[in-house]
Amino acid sequence: MSAIPEARVPRRSPRRRAVAGDRVEELLRQAGDIVLSEGFTSVTMDELAQRLGCSKATLYSVAGSKEQLVQAITRRFFLGAAEEIEDKVAAETDPRQRIRTYLSGVGTAMHRHSPAFYDDMVSYAPTARIYRRNSDAAARRVHELIDEGVRAGAFRNLNGTFAAHVVAVAIDALQSGALLDATGLSPGDAFTELGDLLLDGLSR
Numbered sequence: 510m511s512a513i514p515e516a517r518v519p520r521r522s523p524r525r526r527a528v529a530g531d532r533v534e535e536l537l538r539q540a541g542d543i544v545l546s547e548g549f550t551s552v553t554m555d556e557l558a559q560r561l562g563c564s565k566a567t568l569y570s571v572a573g574s575k576e577q578l579v580q581a582i583t584r585r586f587f588l589g590a591a592e593e594i595e596d597k598v599a600a601e602t603d604p605r606q607r608i609r610t611y612l613s614g615v616g617t618a619m620h621r622h623s624p625a626f627y628d629d630m631v632s633y634a635p636t637a638r639i640y641r642r643n644s645d646a647a648a649r650r651v652h653e654l655i656d657e658g659v660r661a662g663a664f665r666n667l668n669g670t671f672a673a674h675v676v677a678v679a680i681d682a683l684q685s686g687a688l689l690d691a692t693g694l695s696p697g698d699a700f701t702e703l704g705d706l707l708l709d710g711l712s713r
Contacts, residue, residue, distance in 0.1 A: 533571050537582065537585060541582040541585060541586065543560060545622040545626050548628065553575075554569075576635065579636060580639065583630060584639055586618075586621070587639065590614070591646075594611060603663075608651065608707065609704040611650065612700045613704065615680065615700055616683075616696050619700075620697065624686060627686075645677070647680060648673045648674055648677035648680075651672070652673035655669040655673060683699050
């Protein structure tokens with residue numbers, strides 16, 4: 510996997526400005542909006558600082574390098590999506606709806622980043638590792654939800670590990686666009702279909 514182009518990545522700014530925590534969080538959110546929309550190989554720290562209306566010294570207080578910034582944005586994206594999804598899952602008591610809500614939440618999160626960001630993320634080793642850890646966590650979570658449904662008597666007893674990894678493969682194909690191109694579905698619709706397919710297969 511290729512690194513971010515060296516010419517576009519100052520390793521360390523000679524001047525870093527002390528910035529309050531809430532300002533750091535706001536700059537990280539704003540920078541994340543740009544990166545998730547446009548990807549990160551095509552934007553430089555100079556351009557980000559200009560568009561955020563801050564100095565480069567202030568931006569380097571948020572992250573010491575471009576690599577660190579895109580990794581922080583990627584982690585923040587997955588953490589925020591996971592928290593939002595789990596809040597919705599916790600509000601459901603029906604095992605079928607819990608799985609449907611989880612997969613629908615993943616689909617909703619996919620709407621928040623562009624194909625350009627996805628391509629950059631999987632092509633850059635540090636962010637690709639973050640993505641893989643979260644995909645693996647999604648597979649484990651689906652496995653847990655399946656096991657909960659089996660114990661509750663809502664699902665037939667089956668190999669939950671296999672089913673969870675089938676979902677993980679499908680998530681990866683949806684993230685890459687392979688399944689979307691083949692079906693013409695939107696990400697949200699595709700995850701609804703995936704939930705229906707999985708739940709029909711789990712039904713007693």
